[in-house]
Amino acid sequence: MAKRPLILAVDVGTTKVSALIGEAHPEGELTVLGIAATPVVGMRRGLVFEVERVAMAIKDSVNRANSMAGTDLKDAAMALNGDHLSLVPGQAGINLKTGTVRPEDVAGATGRAAQQVPQQSGRETVQVIRRGLSVDGFRGVVDPVGMVAHQMEAEVFVVTGATTVIRNLRRVATLAGINPVLLIPAAKASADAVLADDEKQIGVVHLDVGGGTTGITVYRGGHLQYLGVVPIGGESITADLSVGLGVVTTQAERLKLEYAAVGSAREGNLEVRAVSGQSVKVIPVKELEEIVAARVDEWSSMVEDHLSRIEWPKGPGAGVVMTGGGSLLKGLKSSLEGRWAWPVRLGAPIGLAGLSDLSRSPGYAVVVGVAKNSRQYGVTSEQESAWTRLVQLWLSLWN
Ligand SMILES: Nc1ncnc2c1ncn2[C@@H]1O[C@H](COP(=O)(O)OP(=O)(O)OP(=O)(O)O)[C@@H](O)[C@H]1O
Numbered sequence: 044m045a046k047r048p049l050i051l052a053v054d055v056g057t058t059k060v061s062a063l064i065g066e067a068h069p070e071g072e073l074t075v076l077g078i079a080a081t082p083v084v085g086m087r088r089g090l091v092f093e094v095e096r097v098a099m100a101i102k103d104s105v106n107r108a109n110s111m112a113g114t115d116l117k118d119a120a121m122a123l124n125g126d127h128l129s130l131v132p133g134q135a136g137i138n139l140k141t142g143t144v145r146p147e148d149v150a151g152a153t154g155r156a157a158q159q160v161p162q163q164s165g166r167e168t169v170q171v172i173r174r175g176l177s178v179d180g181f182r183g184v185v186d187p188v189g190m191v192a193h194q195m196e197a198e199v200f201v202v203t204g205a206t207t208v209i210r211n212l213r214r215v216a217t218l219a220g221i222n223p224v225l226l227i228p229a230a231k232a233s234a235d236a237v238l239a240d241d242e243k244q245i246g247v248v249h250l251d252v253g254g255g256t257t258g259i260t261v262y263r264g265g266h267l268q269y270l271g272v273v274p275i276g277g278e279s280i281t282a283d284l285s286v287g288l289g290v291v292t293t294q295a296e297r298l299k300l301e302y303a304a305v306g307s308a309r310e311g312n313l314e315v316r317a318v319s320g321q322s323v324k325v326i327p328v329k330e331l332e333e334i335v336a337a338r339v340d341e342w343s344s345m346v347e348d349h350l351s352r353i354e355w356p357k358g359p360g361a362g363v364v365m366t367g368g369g370s371l372l373k374g375l376k377s378s379l380e381g382r383w384a385w386p387v388r389l390g391a392p393i394g395l396a397g398l399s400d401l402s403r404s405p406g407y408a409v410v411v412g413v414a415k416n417s418r419q420y421g422v423t424s425e426q427e428s429a430w431t432r433l434v435q436l437w438l439s440l441w442n
Pocket residue numbers: 055056057058059088089124252253254255256257276277278281296299300366367368369370371372373405406
């Protein structure tokens with residue numbers, strides 16, 4: 044009997060590590076057999092800062108997902124996050140030896156385009172993403188296999204990341220007893236979990252608003268056009284509230300979740316316990332909201348700085364889709380709609396079966412996307428680095 048193509052996906056976020064065990068189906072659905080999240084300390088802005096503590100959280104999350112699924116998977120596809128990630132374009136053409144496009148020609152042109160991207164010291168390739176094929180000068184060919192032609196050209200994006208960051212992620216994974224066989228940029232994974240094909244076609248901005256980072260991706264014409272990461276997320280609002288209102292972080296977080304709302308213009312006071320002792324502190328709601336508004340304003344400007352690098356005369360036809368826990372901040376959606384004059388919606392992972400309640404929440408989009416991106420590879424047995432490279436190449440042909 045054929046082995047079930049089970050996948051272990053892991054997202055080491057700034058505030059939580061999530062792990063998912065999924066079963067891939069040929070028609071593209073993902074059945075979630077196990078899913079878990081463990082709070083983590085020791086991450087900052089998407090990067091590993093305390094190896095032991097992060098490894099413990101990974102171990103706990105993976106163990107719980109495995110025991111829920113009745114599996115013991117160790118080979119994992121992992122999300123890679125942080126503002127060190129960048130997208131470098133490359134393109135190359137090949138002459139078609141047989142006069143007809145074969146799958147290996149598509150692979151060859153894609154590989155050659157990726158090789159055109161110069162290697163920078165201290166950085167390495169994370170993923171090769173194909174963004175377009177032309178056949179004899181005709182651009183935008185989706186599936187050229189079988190076409191009669193003389194020449195084919197591929198355009199790619201190579202996602203590169205800082206070697207130190209990647210090594211440290213691999214190190215914590217190994218310490219946690221798992222084997223990272225595949226790395227996928229978190230922002231892209233999240234977008235792929237929630238965006239529909241037609242949104243990617245007509246143009247869409249996706250924001251994964253996490254605790255320490257915001258991943259930005261733009262799709263148009265069915266392909267990824269931009270990927271960037273802003274090193275700010277929901278944790279910055281909590282930190283500002285803690286300092287600005289003189290309350291401990293746990294209180295600041297609670298105030299944010301329960302009361303904060305962007306642009307609400309409410310009046311009145313809140314009563315909370317002060318940092319020292321048991322005395323009660325009175326906080327004007329207006330003060331709380333001004334702190335939140337200032338940080339949201341700064342965050343929005345940083346996102347706009349990225350979006351201004353994209354050339355599009357009419358903006359994204361399908362608007363903006365947000366995921367990540369930070370996207371749940373009350374009033375954020377309408378504040379952005381007012382600011383950008385584009386429709387904004389909250390995204391949830393699609394194409395799921397099984398334990399889908401948790402996995403459909405916006406904070407799990409990255410781990411679902413990692414599983415979906417890697418589902419055809421059946422990450423189930425011990426692998427070697429050569430296998431990893433093969434998977435990376437393989438992925439490049441399918442994205
Ligand atoms: N209802 C809510 N309202 C406002 N903020 C929320 C809400 N729920 C969660 N958050 C915030 O979402 C953030 C965590 O989001 P998420 O789990 O997506 O981050 P992460 O993946 O751990 O971090 P990152 O992606 O930056 O590495 C926290 O700052 C949390 O306070």
